[in-house]
Amino acid sequence: MKSFKILKAPDEALKEILLSLFELNKIKGVFALSRINSDNYGYALITDKTLIRDIAPTIPLMPANAAKSISRLTMVESLKSPIAVVLRPCELRALFELVKLEQARLDNMIFISFTCGGVFPTRIMKDGLHDKLEKYWENIKTGENLEDLRESCRICEHFVPDNADIILNLVGENNISHETTVLLKSEKGEKLLTDKINKFVEIDLESEKLRSCINKRTEVKSKIYGAFETEKFGVDGLTRFFGRCINCHACSKACPVCYCKLCFFESAENEYNPSTLETMLNNRGALRLPVDTIFYHLGRLIHVGITCVGCGMCSDACPTDIPVSRIFSKAGERVQQLFEYVPGRNIDEKIPIATFQDTELTEVEH
Amino acid sequence: MADNSTPRIIGFLCKWCSYAGADLAGVSRLKMPASMIPIRFMCSSRVDPLFVLKVFLGGADGVLIAGCHPGDCHYQTGNYYTRRRFALTQKIFEELGLETNRIRLSWISASEGQRFVNVITEFTENLKKIGTNPVKEEIFL
Numbered sequence: 001m002k003s004f005k006i007l008k009a010p011d012e013a014l015k016e017i018l019l020s021l022f023e024l025n026k027i028k029g030v031f032a033l034s035r036i037n038s039d040n041y042g043y044a045l046i047t048d049k050t051l052i053r054d055i056a057p058t059i060p061l062m063p064a065n066a067a068k069s070i071s072r073l074t075m076v077e078s079l080k081s082p083i084a085v086v087l088r089p090c091e092l093r094a095l096f097e098l099v100k101l102e103q104a105r106l107d108n109m110i111f112i113s114f115t116c117g118g119v120f121p122t123r124i125m126k127d128g129l130h131d132k133l134e135k136y137w138e139n140i141k142t143g144e145n146l147e148d149l150r151e152s153c154r155i156c157e158h159f160v161p162d163n164a165d166i167i168l169n170l171v172g173e174n175n176i177s178h179e180t181t182v183l184l185k186s187e188k189g190e191k192l193l194t195d196k197i198n199k200f201v202e203i204d205l206e207s208e209k210l211r212s213c214i215n216k217r218t219e220v221k222s223k224i225y226g227a228f229e230t231e232k233f234g235v236d237g238l239t240r241f242f243g244r245c246i247n248c249h250a251c252s253k254a255c256p257v258c259y260c261k262l263c264f265f266e267s268a269e270n271e272y273n274p275s276t277l278e279t280m281l282n283n284r285g286a287l288r289l290p291v292d293t294i295f296y297h298l299g300r301l302i303h304v305g306i307t308c309v310g311c312g313m314c315s316d317a318c319p320t321d322i323p324v325s326r327i328f329s330k331a332g333e334r335v336q337q338l339f340e341y342v343p344g345r346n347i348d349e350k351i352p353i354a355t356f357q358d359t360e361l362t363e364v365e366h
Numbered sequence: 367m368a369d370n371s372t373p374r375i376i377g378f379l380c381k382w383c384s385y386a387g388a389d390l391a392g393v394s395r396l397k398m399p400a401s402m403i404p405i406r407f408m409c410s411s412r413v414d415p416l417f418v419l420k421v422f423l424g425g426a427d428g429v430l431i432a433g434c435h436p437g438d439c440h441y442q443t444g445n446y447y448t449r450r451r452f453a454l455t456q457k458i459f460e461e462l463g464l465e466t467n468r469i470r471l472s473w474i475s476a477s478e479g480q481r482f483v484n485v486i487t488e489f490t491e492n493l494k495k496i497g498t499n500p501v502k503e504e505i506f507l
Binding site for chain 2 (some may be wrong): 352
């Protein structure tokens with residue numbers, strides 16, 4: 001695919017591209033992770049081009065999953081004017097899933113993404129992120145895995161954004177501090193920048209380093225999954241794993257693909273009146289309050305497991321530090337394999353439970 | 367109250383086929399274990415996996431989902447979706463070490479009273495072999 005180099009660090013290079021798109025009147029706004037103040041970052045939709053100086057899309061943080069925010073913006077109708085959306089690969093995949101679920105629209109959007117080196121837990125904003133950054137960028141050059149990244153990032157094998165229009169290559173680039181490779185992945189991306197840039201180099205987004213980075217992450221993944229023997233859990237194991245759950249539902253609020261407006265678990269149906277609780281108490285001789293935490297997690301797992309992109313927002317949001325995403329990624333991957341489905345891979349692919357074949361799965365019938 | 371030696375099965379039956387099949391078994395005076403509590407649905411695809419989970423965690427020894435044979439759904443395609451969703455639920459059960467043989471999907475048509483009896487008898491026998499649902503022992507669920 002066509003590519004060119006900008007002799008600046010990734011964030012600065014991206015600002016240059018975005019400003020030129022603004023000047024050419026090809027975009028009217030930018031949606032990207034932005035610096036709010038010294039140590040805090042959050043997603044912002046910017047239409048004033050002077051404020052582009054504040055964006056910091058490659059800062060290793062994911063304070064919210066962008067897919068959910070985009071869904072809020074486009075749930076009812078498409079964007080009216082073109083906007084450049086800068087997001088991470090898993091956020092783009094989650095957004096594709098939301099489009100399939102009719103929760104978002106992609107019209108008038110240009111997707112810019114990058115080969116992702118992972119993010120830190122959001123909590124790091126509290127302790128100061130900046131002393132960690134130097135090491136982070138050093139590790140990106142070699143594709144090495146940093147210990148204190150989110151677990152879901154350390155095991156992520158889908159960090160190349162196949163569906164973006166424009167891709168910045170970060171992983172495995174040696175001169176990342178002053179040189180950025182920009183790849184035009186789609187026709188849309190090519191059209192946008194061909195007026196501006198006249199010299200392209202044809203390259204492939206396939207390198208020794210990217211491959212070795214995938215291998216490293218696969219290795220970490222099999223190690224973590226291997227030690228995490230869910231198949232031996234049973235109800236007993238589940239009560240131990242989710243034992244600290246305070247039933248706050250933060251994991252479902254943070255999850256990009258857990259989209260129901262009125263969640264069953266927050267509906268009147270799932271409210272227990274004293275007489276129901278009394279029945280439950282009489283059956284078991286004791287009652288744990290809040291009730292039904294296992295029911296909640298299993299229910300959510302069955303509902304969203306098939307579309308789980310493994311972004312790790314759930315673990316990040318958990319106030320009691322339950323590694324929720326570990327169980328969701330692992331079990332999610334299993335059901336996805338059952339239907340040979342990769343969430344967010346292809347926008348035209350239907351979500352397996354929303355389609356069927358006449359002759360299949362006869363082994364589950366008895 | 368059923369005694370503890372008979373497993374308790376919650377049956378989610380589709381109105382058009384399986385419930386009618388159960389009815390036929392009844393009016394034909396066929397004998398079967400009194401182990402199932404039927405709940406009637408308009409279609410087997412109305413059975414949200416949450417219902418299965420809810421009764422499973424509530425202490426049911428077995429959960430049966432029954433509907434029309436593939437191709438015979440009153441709503442044309444409902445049971446195909448049921449099958450996919452059931453496969454998914456089963457996979458999650460398997461992955462989390464929950465007993466997959468406590469949940470069962472069967473196709474029983476309105477004319478298959480005898481098949482209904484066979485399904486219930488066989489499922490009950492299997493559940494007797496596995497024993498009661500360990501969920502019941504879990505006090506602080």
